[in-house]
Every structure is written in C-alpha cells, then in structure tokens.
Amino acid sequence: MPRLLQRTRRPDATASGRSRPDDVPLELPPYEPPSYPMDAATKQTLATMSGNRETDSSRRQYEKHLTHSSTYLSESVASINDILFARKRSLAHMADKRRGRGDEDKTEHEVSLEEYVAELDAAITELTDSSEEALRWVIDCRAELEDHQAVLGAVMEGLNAQQPRPEPRPPKTEKAARRRAAGSDDEDGDAGSEDAEPQEAEDDEAGVAAEDVPPLIGVKELLEAARKAMVDEYDALSAHQRYAVNNDYISFKKNWHDALHPEDQVPLPDPSTWFDEHGRPTKDAVADANGDDDLVIEREIIDLKCPLSLQTMKEPYSNHQCKHTFEKTAILEFIQTSGGMAKCPVCSQDLRIKDLYLDELILRKVKRAAEAARRRGDDDTSDIEPEDDDDSSMIVGKSTNIKKERDRPRRRMEEIDADDD
Numbered sequence: 001m002p003r004l005l006q007r008t009r010r011p012d013a014t015a016s017g018r019s020r021p022d023d024v025p026l027e028l029p030p031y032e033p034p035s036y037p038m039d040a041a042t043k044q045t046l047a048t049m050s051g052n053r054e055t056d057s058s059r060r061q062y063e064k065h066l067t068h069s070s071t072y073l074s075e076s077v078a079s080i081n082d083i084l085f086a087r088k089r090s091l092a093h094m095a096d097k098r099r100g101r102g103d104e105d106k107t108e109h110e111v112s113l114e115e116y117v118a119e120l121d122a123a124i125t126e127l128t129d130s131s132e133e134a135l136r137w138v139i140d141c142r143a144e145l146e147d148h149q150a151v152l153g154a155v156m157e158g159l160n161a162q163q164p165r166p167e168p169r170p171p172k173t174e175k176a177a178r179r180r181a182a183g184s185d186d187e188d189g190d191a192g193s194e195d196a197e198p199q200e201a202e203d204d205e206a207g208v209a210a211e212d213v214p215p216l217i218g219v220k221e222l223l224e225a226a227r228k229a230m231v232d233e234y235d236a237l238s239a240h241q242r243y244a245v246n247n248d249y250i251s252f253k254k255n256w257h258d259a260l261h262p263e264d265q266v267p268l269p270d271p272s273t274w275f276d277e278h279g280r281p282t283k284d285a286v287a288d289a290n291g292d293d294d295l296v297i298e299r300e301i302i303d304l305k306c307p308l309s310l311q312t313m314k315e316p317y318s319n320h321q322c323k324h325t326f327e328k329t330a331i332l333e334f335i336q337t338s339g340g341m342a343k344c345p346v347c348s349q350d351l352r353i354k355d356l357y358l359d360e361l362i363l364r365k366v367k368r369a370a371e372a373a374r375r376r377g378d379d380d381t382s383d384i385e386p387e388d389d390d391d392s393s394m395i396v397g398k399s400t401n402i403k404k405e406r407d408r409p410r411r412r413m414e415e416i417d418a419d420d421d
Contacts, residue, residue, distance in 0.1 A: 034216045037162040046219075047156055059145070066142050070248040073135045074255045075360060077128055081259035084124045087117050128256065132281055135252050136243055140234075143242070147230040154226035155219060162216055239279035244271040247320055254361045262368060304366055306330050307345050316362035322349040325362050332356075 038046070091113050098110065106114075217225075234242070243249040250271070257268045276282055306313050306327035315328035324346045326334075332353065335342045341352050 034218050036164060037216055038159055038219075043156070043159055046159070059148075062145060063142075066138055066145070069138045070135060070252070071360075073131050073138070074248070074252045077131045077252060078255035078259045078360070078364065080124050080127055081256060082262070084117075084120055085259060085262060087113075087120055091117050129281075132252070132256075135249060139243055139246050139248060142248075143234055144230075147234070151223065151226040151230055154229070155222045158217060158222040158226075159219070239275040239281075240272065244274050251360070255364070258361055258364060262364075304362070304369060308334055313362065313366055316359045316366060317356045318359040318362065319344075319351055319355040319357070321351055321355050322347050325359055328356075328358075 091110070094110050094113065095106075098107065253274065254268060257266075274282060304312050304316075306316075307324065308330040309327050311327065313325065313327045316325045317328045317331055318325045322344050324344055326345075331351075334345070335351060335353055341350055343349065344351050
C-alpha cells in the first residue's frame with residue numbers, strides 16, 4: 001500500500017477537537033484527470049517496464065504455475081478414471097464368474113461392490129467435471145497473460161498520442177471589453193473600433209479553444225480500457241476456439257478418454273463435438289457399431305517405436321509443432337547435433353528443444369503394452385515388440401492392470417539439461 005494511503009497515529013482534528021477513530025475510513029480527495037501528458041523520460045521508463053518480458057521473474061513464475069496446473073489436472077483426471085475403470089472391471093469379472101458357475105443370485109459381496117462402484121462413479125464424475133472446468137479457467141488465465149503485452153502496447157500508444165492541452169482563452173465578451181478600454185485611450189476612437197473586428201478574427205484563428213480539446217486520459221483509465229477490449233475480444237470467441245484447439249485442453253481430453261477406454265482404444269471424438277451450441281462441454285459419446293451399420297468404430301493403431309532409434313519408447317516426447325513422438329534421448333541428441341533446431345525426421349517440420357514435452361498419453365499406452373507383454377509371458381519386458389513381427393505398429397489396449405499414475409516419478413522439461421536456444 002502506498003505510504004500516503006497508510007493510516008497514521010497522528011491526531012486528526014475533528015469538529016469536537018478529538019482525533020478521528022481508527023474505524024473511520026480515510027476519505028480521499030475526488031479524482032482529477034491529468035492536466036499534462038507524461039514527459040519523455042517517464043514514457044521511456046514505462047516502456048522499459050512493459051517490454052521487459054524475458055527478465056520478468058514474476059511473469060515466468062506465473063507461467064510455470066499455469067503449466068504445472070494444466071499438467072496436474074490432466075494427470076489427475078486420468079488417475080481417478082483409471083481407478084473407476086478398475087473397480088468396474090472387478091465387478092464385471094465377479095459377475096462373469098458367478099454366471100459361469102450357473103448362479104443367478106448375487107452374493108452379498110457383489111451387491112456391496114455394486115453400491116460402492118455406483119457411489120465412486122458419481123464422485124469421480126463430479127471430480128472430472130470440476131477438473132475440466134478448472135482447466136478451462138487455467139486456459140483463460142493463460143490467455144489473459146498472453147494478452148498482457150498487447151494491453152501495455154495499447155497503453156503506450158494512448159500515452160504517445162496525447163498532446164498538451166492549450167490554455168483556456170478568455171470569453172469574447174471579456175476580450176471585447178479589454179479592447180474597448182484600450183481604444184478609449186487612443187486619440188482616434190474610430191481606429192480602435194476598426195481594429196477590433198480583425199483582431200478578434202485573428203484570435204479565433206490562433207488555435208483551438210481548450211474546451212474543444214479532449215481531456216487527457218490517465219494511465220489507469222488507459223489500462224482498464226485496453227484490458228476491457230481484450231476481454232471483449234476473447235469473450236466473443238466460441239468455446240471451440242478458446243479450448244478445443246488449445247494444446248493443454250487437447251491433452252486433458254486425450255488422457256480422460258484413454259482412461260475411459262483403456263482396452264477398447266476407441267478413437268477420441270472430433271473436437272467439433274466437444275462443446276454444444278451453448279458452449280457447454282459434452283460427454284464423450286461412443287457410437288454403437290452393432291446398432292448402426294453406418295457407424296463403425298475402428299481400433300486405434302498406435303506406433304510405440306521411436307522413428308529415430310527404432311526401439312520401443314520408454315520416455316516418449318511429443319512436440320507442439322507436429323504430431324510425431326520420439327524417445328527423449330534420441331530426439332534431444334538429434335536436435336542438439338543440428339545446432340538447436342532440426343527438421344522432424346518424419347514430416348520435416350522445424351523442431352526445437354523447447355517445443356518438446358513428455359507425452360503422458362503415449363507413456364500410459366507404453367506401460368499398458370509392456371504389462372500386457374509381461375502377462376503373455378514375454379521374457380524381455382523392456383522391448384514389447386514380437387521378434388517375428390516385421391510390422392512396427394502395435395495395437396495397444398489389452399492391459400487389465402491399471403497402474404496408479406500418482407506413484408510414478410514426475411518428469412518435466414525442466415529436467416532437460418540442454419540449451420534450448
């Protein structure tokens with residue numbers, strides 16, 4: 001709080017001669033618009049502050065918090081839905097065993113598990129919806145942060161356009177009275193009268209009256225106006241434009257969908273269906289291929305091999321420039337040996353180290369495929385590719401062992417000890 005606005009203990013005389021009680025708010029004088037524009041030195045100082053983006057530690061810290069928030073929300077929605085899927089699968093296995101024995105009546109344990117799964121389903125559905133809403137709020141915050149530079153630029157533009165206001169001129173009646181007084185002192189009174197009209201016309205052409213010049217606008221008003229313009233522009237976007245094309249939201253939806261269909265590998269619905277006409281998020285709809293011959297759901301084919309190392313990935317890293325995924329060590333070495341920027345080995349898109357991120361979705365699929373290979377009795381669980389299969393693409397999603405994502409070590413791009421310039 002500015003020092004001038006802080007409360008002090010010095011006596012404040014009142015009508016009764018006593019000091020003002022502490023619970024009485026301090027009354028500030030009414031706001032007055034600025035009378036003179038900022039000078040060049042002040043404008044330069046403000047421009048330096050607004051343009052110091054790369055060295056702004058508070059901004060970098062805020063960006064880091066937003067990034068972590070998006071990552072944790074995406075991981076948590078997958079974890080809680082993994083738990084729900086595991087409980088539902090256990091319940092289904094129990095029912096299958098009972099029917100296999102020819103028993104139609106449910107056991108007390110099965111009834112109890114049904115009740116528990118129903119309560120868990122309701123709780124996780126509520127948590128999932130709140131997580132989705134929280135992620136949209138994080139995306140809104142990031143959009144506001146990204147507009148920060150444009151807002152400051154608009155403020156500087158408004159300040160630079162301001163000019164000093166002219167001094168107010170006396171009314172014409174007052175000027176005429178002065179001229180008449182001056183003319184009465186002349187020996188030739190008619191001369192003053194003749195000169196009055198040309199002089200008055202000359203004064204009118206000298207400049208614009210002060211009341212005709214727009215008043216100066218303070219920095220606070222310019223900042224609020226620029227922010228409101230950005231907010232109005234953002235609010236005019238549809239929900240699809242705000243979220244469905246956002247990388248964080250896409251990752252969230254992929255993890256959520258993968259947790260709901262870990263074995264079926266049902267393709268993620270098209271982003272155009274993620275929000276209704278009112279901008280409200282929709283639930284993933286799975287078409288019934290048996291009920292409609294025109295709707296056929298194909299199983300998703302996922303390549304778990306790195307295009308560079310040709311080995312099954314253990315730390316899959318995707319990027320924000322194209323859709324291809326690589327093993328962390330392979331893609332880092334590939335980019336570093338190319339001077340910090342390289343063409344994607346698959347599509348020739350420019351890639352930099354800062355474009356990379358740990359793909360949680362592919363990592364989940366790698367773990368499920370490895371677990372499925374282990375249960376099939378493979379000796380080498382570090383490479384889940386069948387030795388007699390020349391096809392590098394694998395159909396994943398056979399796993400019935402749901403691993404808790406919260407138990408695995410978190411890995412971030414901060415761990416990459418490399419120059420990302």
